[in-house]
Amino acid sequence: MGEVYPVETAVADTQPAHHYPPYVSSIARSPRMPLVLLPETRTERTGPVFGHGLIRERDNDLTAQHADDPLGERIFVHGRVLDEDGRPVPRALVEVWQANAAGRYRHKVDTHDAPLDPNFTGTGRTLTDDNGYYFFKTIKPGPYPWGNHHNAWRPAHIHFSLFGAGILSRLVTQMYFPGDPLQPLDPIFNSIPNEAARMRLISSLDMNRAEPNYALAYAFDIVLRGHGDTPFEGNR
């Protein structure tokens, strides 16, 4: 067989199309020419390995990055990062960013008329453990308006960025909350055609992990493309 075989492309309809007109920003920014099938070479099979030196002590506690507690509903967000065979992905870099409880990002481009919280930056990072497990403590983000269409509001969400084994396992996604009535109205959420795949972006309330009189918990497992083989075993 040699070293080259086609990169597995995504399962039909479980990923969004590049061009999805209901999400207006995709219209002028998505490629229209045919995508080229990339042979999977050593470049694609390998990927950056991030060390624990990159993570500071409170990077996974978004409520402890300032002098006082941020306003809002304190929550735990946790889960496992798995490969397509269901095996845990250890040492996956997980980066998150989110709006504050009022629906405002600490970003110069965000002009939404909602207050910033001096005690909330809204960013975190961690590495999964040997079982592929990650854990964040944060506050529940608020929904916010955006300019996609008249009276458009994003459902509450937390952005997730992940690196697994090999650069092709890279994933950026968003985690949603159960029972949010804005989800069926949101073109970004709806860009995933397959309903089951779409619903997997909604976390589940996890009363087993909630802490009485302190915080609710939401569980969110993430599946990365590819398999957990060590990236270099195919070298010859």
Place this chain on the structure above:
Amino acid sequence: MATRRKLVPSGSQTVGPYFSIGLERLIDDAPKGTAATVEICGKVLDRDGAPVPDAMLEFWSTAKDGATGASTEGFPTGFRRSATDADGRFSVRIERPSAVAFEAGTAQAPHLLVLLFARGLLRHLISRVYFEDEPGNAFDPVLLAVPPERRYTLIARQRETQGGSYLWDVVLQGHAETVFFAW
């Protein structure tokens, strides 16, 4: 033989306009050590030639010996992140890649894999960048898989005044659209 997968990969969603608050920690980290470096500068443009001021590019090159060991700072070699500015410009300095082994006795020309994220991209885009002064480009198996009239979109041009500095623009859509790979 492909084996049946048990789980379907999670759906991709756009990074949106505010990614820098979460991802800036890894942006523009200067290369450490003494390895030769290369600089790549360019612009990201949309269908109308308008600059894309909220894009993020990630560059990856595998080491010659396959090593990707994390440095003591926890930051891997061969990986860089760069965000575009208000004019859609990015700039990155990274270890100069070397040829990468391919099938028996052959090699790929030096290149970087590029992942592109932006508001408007529901899935990230995958591309590659090659260097115009590398003779191996003529035999590179991935470049040869690209339609000949589009190969130029993957080849960075050397800047005359500065050695080791290259120009590479990314066009998201249109007649000069950059080649992107399927995933």
